[in-house]
Amino acid sequence: MVSSKGLYYNDEKTKLLLNMENEVRPVAVQIFGNDIQAMSASAKEVSKIAEIIDINMGCPAPKVVKNGEGSKLLLNLELAGNIIEEVVKSSKVPVTVKIRKGWDKEHIVAVELAKIAEAKGASAITIHGRTRDEFFSGEVDLSIIKEVKQAVSIPVIGNGNIKTPKEALEMFEKTNVDGIMIGRGSIGNPWIFKQIIQYLEGKEIETVTNKEKLSIILEHIDLQVKYLGESTGIKELRKDMVYYLKNLNGAAAIRQKINQIETKKELEECLIEYFNNL
Numbered sequence: 001m002v003s004s005k006g007l008y009y010n011d012e013k014t015k016l017l018l019n020m021e022n023e024v025r026p027v028a029v030q031i032f033g034n035d036i037q038a039m040s041a042s043a044k045e046v047s048k049i050a051e052i053i054d055i056n057m058g059c060p061a062p063k064v065v066k067n068g069e070g071s072k073l074l075l076n077l078e079l080a081g082n083i084i085e086e087v088v089k090s091s092k093v094p095v096t097v098k099i100r101k102g103w104d105k106e107h108i109v110a111v112e113l114a115k116i117a118e119a120k121g122a123s124a125i126t127i128h129g130r131t132r133d134e135f136f137s138g139e140v141d142l143s144i145i146k147e148v149k150q151a152v153s154i155p156v157i158g159n160g161n162i163k164t165p166k167e168a169l170e171m172f173e174k175t176n177v178d179g180i181m182i183g184r185g186s187i188g189n190p191w192i193f194k195q196i197i198q199y200l201e202g203k204e205i206e207t208v209t210n211k212e213k214l215s216i217i218l219e220h221i222d223l224q225v226k227y228l229g230e231s232t233g234i235k236e237l238r239k240d241m242v243y244y245l246k247n248l249n250g251a252a253a254i255r256q257k258i259n260q261i262e263t264k265k266e267l268e269e270c271l272i273e274y275f276n277n278l
Helices: 004-008 014-018 038-044 070-075 076-090 110-119 143-153 165-175 192-200 210-228 228-245 251-258 262-278
Strands: 028-032 051-055 094-100 124-131 156-159 179-181
Touching: 004 038, 014 143, 028 038, 038 051, 038 070, 038 076, 051 070, 051 076, 070 076, 070 094, 070 156, 076 094, 076 110, 094 110, 110 124, 110 143, 124 143, 143 156, 143 165, 165 179, 165 192, 210 228, 210 262, 228 251, 228 262, 251 262
Parallel strands: 028 051, 051 094, 094 124, 124 156, 156 179
Antiparallel strands: none
């Protein structure tokens, strides 16, 4: 997810987010913004390196919304439609759109915006079944996702609160979507995608061993430090460790210890010792 204005004004930090080195293809890049010119120019550049461009019209983060971007566009469907139209014109690759149920309970616009997106040339739509007001709280409204699926002929992807293979199946069965998208459910659990596929195919779900978990965590640490540097990288990893270590014996105590660690070597040694003792 990258800022169109950041790309438009050649911001170095924004350009770093487009590092595709060693990425498994196909790659989708999500852009956000409310300036048609910046979105159009970004689409032109991003379509040179990605196989899909996704327009974010669902992000609820205050720092995004306060600039009229992300889910704030749910309150301006005319502008949203114009942005989609220009991005489609500027892109060499398929353009998809990520939306939410609406801004709040008074502004449920998912079906209307989905129809606009299809008319403006979008190739697929992802819908999160909550309003912006709800952020990530409460139940996901599967009925609105089903309504969007019924309203358009392009593929629809269901999103929101999928944390288990059973919830993935429920999304498919109750909404008839063409695919699902998982965000927060993969934090600390990158195995969820493989497990869902196994479950949907009627296969036995493979258990993740502590050895596998440690291996992925160490790889994550290595990549994080390479990308963000040791000081920032280690500090930002602390929140990820909460999810990786969830439900493991002595997790609370080891998390407290991790929160005091500031170097890559210390963190690796701490985790290796912890997993060896499990």
